[in-house]
Amino acid sequence: MLTSTFFMALAGLSTLIEASPLQPRGGGKRGLAFPKENNGVAGSQYTKYFSSSSKVTWMYDWEAVIDGNAINLEYVPLLHSNEQWCTQGWFTNVANAQKNYKVSHVLSFNEPDQVGGGGTNMAVADAVAAHRQYIQPLAAQGLRIGSPSVTNSNDANKGINYLKQFMAGCSGCQIDFVVAHYYAWDKADDFKNYLQKFHDTFGKPVWVTEFGVTSGNADTFLKQVLPWLDSQSWIERYAYNMVAPTTDTPFLINAAGNGLSSTGQVYAST
Structure with a gap:
């Protein structure tokens, strides 16, 4: 799920900003998800507010190109969909990212099980073909490969049910980890139970590349779930949505865009 602050750019036509090679920090799980652009400026600028946090170790921006200057973290390219603006230049963009950043993993399509809200609305067969x-x-x-990310919808052709169809259709594909998204109220047990079900269904390591609180107290929720996420051996990585200025949504950057929100402070330190 992407919000109105995330403005799509033509990834295949973008120019990767030259940077010195970056090295990952430690082996932690916590990541930063930031919009490639936010209200016309590079979303990477907001990562600097996490520069003193030892908790965060990797980052992604729903694409394979970073505009502007991000902090020194491992970068994970993502192919947003099978549309031409995504696939044109994909391999070149990944190769350029490997020259400028530490890249050891790649993420497949963003919410192909959903229409709108950042979802890419891809039929399972189309997603399988494009993934191949x-x-x-x-x-x-030698890159580790992630599945498409799916919503936490229980509908027949969404969420876990969609990913089950994808995994069956992509037999023989190298899928090293499966990718979940989760948005709901601030009930920590519901979040934990859903991810346990996700893991039990696929029997693979899990990444949670988007999660957020749609109602309730995000700060309290994170204080409850972050230690749990860190303690589960089958959860490899996770990223709260997202590193951008907050308005009526508990994002990680304050409304002025000049520092961490209270939710961001919890995410940076807990």
Whole structure:
């Protein structure tokens, strides 16, 4: 789920900003999800407010190109969908990212089970075909490959049910970890139970590349779930949505865009 602050850019036509090679911090799980652009400026600028946090170790921006200057974290490219603006230049963008950042993993499509809200609305067969064409070849480079991310909807062709169909159709594909998204109220047990079900269903390591509180207290919720996420051996990485200025949503940057929100402070330190 992306919000109105996330403005799509033509990734294949973007120019990767030159940067010195970056090295990952430690082996922690916590990541930063930031919009490639936010109200016309590079979303990477907001990562600087986490520069003193030892908790965060990786980052992504729903694409394979970073505009502006992000802090020194491992970068995970993502192929947003099978649309031409995403696939054109994909392999070149990944190669450029590998020159400028530590890259060891790649993420597949963003919420192909959903229409709107950042979802890419891809039929399972189309997602399988595009994954085989654009994602699977990167496994030959030694990169670890993630499944498409799916919503936490219980509908027949969404969420876990969609990903089950994808995994069956992509038999023989290298899928090293499965990717979950989760948005709901601030009930920590519901979050934990859903992720346990996700793991039990697929029997693979889990990444939670988007999660957020839609009602309730996000700060309290994070204080409850962050230690749990860190303690589960089958949860490899996670990223709260998102590193951008907050308005009526508990994002990690304050409304002025000049520092961490209270939720961001919890995320940076707990």
